[in-house]
Amino acid sequence: MNYHYGGKEKSLLKEDKKQFKYGLKKIGTRLVSCIIGCAIILGSINSVQAESRTEIEHSDTVRNVASASNVSEWKPDTFEDGSDAVVISESGYSKISAVGWQSAIADPNYTENTDNKFGWSAKPGGNSNYADELIRVKGTLNADKTSIHWKVVIKGTNSGDYKGVMRDFYRPYYLISTSRGLGKPENWKVSNSTHPLTSYPADFDKMKSGSRTTYIGSPTEVRFPDGVTREFNIFGVNGYPVKEWAGGYRLGVTGPNREDSSNYNIEKYMYYSSYMLQDWMYSASIQDSTRVYEFDTKILPNEVHFLGKDTPNVSSEFGKWMGWGQGFRKDVDFTDKVWITVGATSREATGPAATKPNGTGIYNFSKIATIDISRTDADKHDPQGRTQTVNMGDTPAPANSLESVPAGSQVSYKTPVDTSTPGDQSTTVVVTYPDGSTDEIPVTITIVDSRSDADKHAPQGRAQTVTMGDTPDAANSLDNLPAGSQVSYKTPVDTSTPGDQATTVVVTYPDGSTDEIPVTIIIVDSRSDADKHDPQGRVQTVTMGDTPAPANSLESVPAGSQVAYKTPVDTSTPGDQSTTVVVTYPDGSTDETP
Incomplete structure (x- = not known):
């Protein structure tokens, strides 16, 4: 890879006085540094390989990794808050020249910025893995685990939340690669x-420009331990991102500690990646080197599956050069994992010590953000509810409230369903899958009353009083009559005789069902006693001078009645x-009988 020098002359952003003093000092050294830098570059160009690799790290600022040691409690900012990604990072330094290269490998320590001293790190005491705060990555997995929104921050200003050393590097490259199992990154902002x-x-x-380059994986065969060979579009061993950016001089340089480096298998992550954006901050006019990249990636489940468990490990050029062996990086299990690798790297031939604590050389910072997209049974299934109709009082079956029940799953209603009242009732079916995950599906239970109208109603009879000779109304023999029903007496009611008469009312409901209700008809004779009786007179013979008895002038006298002659009877003379x-009845009515 050919290099050319392009130093940056940039004005300082607003900062405190001590930072301003540092800026003046930096500007004062630029001209001399540029000359020295060019000489170093020309002298070492044939021995330099620009490389960059991507792999999850295991360092003193590993965060969110339950199995990793030395989990950092320190947070540089809130950019990664709420992320679904597990992030690990690594920082490394090497000389530009191959002479003494191995012994010069180091962790570049960036000092803490304080009121008394300018420093690039916000971490108390400084930061030997500065990549963790320089590069920030947030990944947000959508609800159905089909895509991820990524936000990458690479810091390059002199103050504030975006304060980062990339502001004063002369030739930094920003690198973002996406893993196999992720579609082409889209919707860039x-x-x-x-x-x-x-x-x-x-x-x-359309991202390519004078300062930007993109890379896409090519068909590469992968041979698995079981002897099966499959082809995938990945960078592979010959891909430029692997040979150059993840190589032994760039992001593959992960520091002098063999154990820490072995846990950061950046080569494998880059090898099995498919897309990369290379963004060169080349322009001397750039006053703000901070970049915030946002983009989306679709998840390709088949690639994730086939390049998951037992995906072969790859060689490390850095390990070879360090004498640790090409296979010194610990293998990484890709099962159900997708990731992006972010790098910030610069070949610095000159500049102030605050920017380059290890002097001139190649400074490499990388971070790998991994998301577990393993799908639970609940993620795999989408049971659909359906309306279930049950009879009032019956117990509905939860399974009948779903179109289908995934095999081996248990279903139940979230709360008991009350079917005592007809109508639609909303409820929730809980599906518990074999792996313990659950789904909650809103459903409707339609409760119907399937009883006949006769079963639904219980009309009560009541005594009806009618006048002798009148016709009783069947409806008046019930306390209530169900709407739309017809009523009649089972047999005709004879009201010619007063008294209580038992009979039956037949109710015929709208659905044709019937009820029979026993009732009583009270038949009353409302005539006066005079109307009820017809006393007959008879001839009474008396002796002249005797007083005849009125009662003896009648064939019979109705009980309780009073009788009298309308006018006195003169018996002084014989003859007819x-x-x-006059008969006066108990009710006061009268009859006159001649």
Whole structure:
């Protein structure tokens, strides 16, 4: 890879006085540094390989990794809050020249910025794995685990939340690669620390420019331990991102500690990646080197599956050069994992010590953000609810409230379903899958009353009083009549005789069912006693001078009645004498009988 020098002359952002003093000192050294830098570059160009690798690290600032040791409690900012990604990072330094290269490998320690001293790190006491705070990555997995929204921050301003050493590096490259199992990154949005940068297109395929390059994986055969060979579009051993950026001089340089480096298998992560954006911060006019990249990636489940468990490990050029062996990196299990690798690397030939604590050389910072996309049974299934109809009082079956029940699953209602009242009732079916995951599906239970109208109703009879000779109304023999029903007496009611008469009312409901209700008809004779009786007169013979008895002038006297002659009877003269008997009945009515 050919290099050319392009130093940056950039004005300082607003900062405190001590930072301003540092800036003046930096500017004062630029001209001399540029000359020295060019000489170093020309003298060592044939021995330099620009390389960069991507792999999850195991360092003193590993975060969110339950199985990793030395988990850091320190947080540089809130950019990664709420992320679904596990992040690990590594920082490394090497000389530009191959002379003494191995002994010069180091962890570049960036000092803490304080009121009394300018420093690039926000970490108390400084930071030997500065990559952790320089590069920030947040991955957000969508609800159905089909895509991921990524936000990558590489810091390059002199103060504030975006303060980062990339501000004063002369030739930094920013690198973002996406793993196998992720589709082409799309919907790009790029900004610096203050505003969007419209020079970056949304389309990955249009991203190339004078300072930007993209790489896409090519068909590569992968032979698995079981002897099966499959082909995938990945960078592989010959891909430029693996040979150059993840090689022994660039991101593959992970520091002098063999154990820490062995846990950061960046080569394998880069080898099995498919897309990369290479962004060179080349322009001397760039005043704000911060870049905030946002993009989306679709998840390709088949690739994740086939390049998951038992995916072969790869060689490490860095391990070979360090004498640790090409296979010194510990293998990584890719089962159900996708990731992006972010690098910031610069070949620094000159500059102030605050920017380059190890002197001139190649400074490499990388971070790998991994997301577990393993799908639970609940993720795999999407049971659909359906309306279930049950009879009032019956117990509905939860399985009947679903279109289908995934094999081996248990189903139940979240709360008991009350079917005592007809109508639609909303409830929730809980599906518990074999792996213990659950789904909750809203459903409707339609409760119907299937009883006949006769079963639904219980009309009560009541006594009806009618006048002798009148016809009783069947409806009046019930306390209540169900709407739409017809009523009649089972047999005709004879009201010619007063008294209580038992009969039956037949109710015929709208659905044709019937009820029979026993009732009583009270038949009353409302006539006066005079209307009820017809006393007959008879001839009474008395002796002249005797007083006849009115009662003897009648064939019979109705009980309780009073009888009298309408006018006195003169018996002083013998012979027949016509007169009238007045019958006064108990009710006060009267009859006059001649």
